[in-house]
Amino acid sequence: MFPLQSLVVLIIEDNDSLREALVDVLQREGHACTGLACAEDVEDSVQQTPDLYLIDLNLPGEDGFSLARRIRASQPEAAIILLTAMTDINDRLQGYETGADLYLTKPIHPSELCSIVKAMARRIRGNPDITSSGICLHTGKSLLSGPLGEITLTHSELKLIEALARAPGQTLQSWQVATHLGQSESLPSKASVEVRLSRVRKKMVDVGAPNSVIKAIKGYGYRLNSPINISPR
DSSP, rough: OTTOOOOOOEOOOOOOOHHHHHHHHHTTOOOOEEEEGGGGGGGHHHHSSSSSEOOOSSSSSOHHHHHHHHHHOOOOOOOOEEEOOOOHHHHHHHHHTOOOOOOEEEOOOOOHHHHHHHHHHHHHOTTTTTOOOOEEETTTTTTTEEETTEEEHHHHHHHHHHHHHGGGGGGHHHHHHHHHSSSSSSSSHHHHHHHHHEEEEEEHHTTTTTTTTEEETTTTTEESSSOOEEEEO
């Protein structure tokens, strides 16, 4: 019997030593973890539908970007973490465009990975210590609802709120927020990000969220200060 907040985790990593180490670390944390060497084995090897996918980008055959995109299309509620040595900003942007929740660069300390997966488990399984705010993000309708009503979101507003709600600690770095709010290939300026964030805050407050629902963290980024339920409908 696995703990209440254990996850079914699938690791796709072609480096045998790293894959085995990652599986071992997460299994010791109580997660049901399986490792595969390539994307082509995913469909044939999975007995349980994974809650979380940990994907290397430089895979033999189908690459991690393509695999993440396929998973996001077939499993909208799955958590996807890209773990790679590729640090270029364009690779990061492409990773988030595929639907990944997080883009992590190697090497990563085992304790940090465990903390990230634990945060994902709280989001997926639910955290009994958090009281629902009554705010719900309806991804299929691009709609935000709450105690005071409902409001339509733009595509970028939807993606930002969803990313904040899914992120470990409900916190994103400034460049990640800019990426989700960007309307073109270039990232918006800091002033533009603040203007767009103020619109997002207002919409959230209008449906019943607290005024401090999105708080700036000096020198780092932004944190979502209110729990939000995510519904695909």
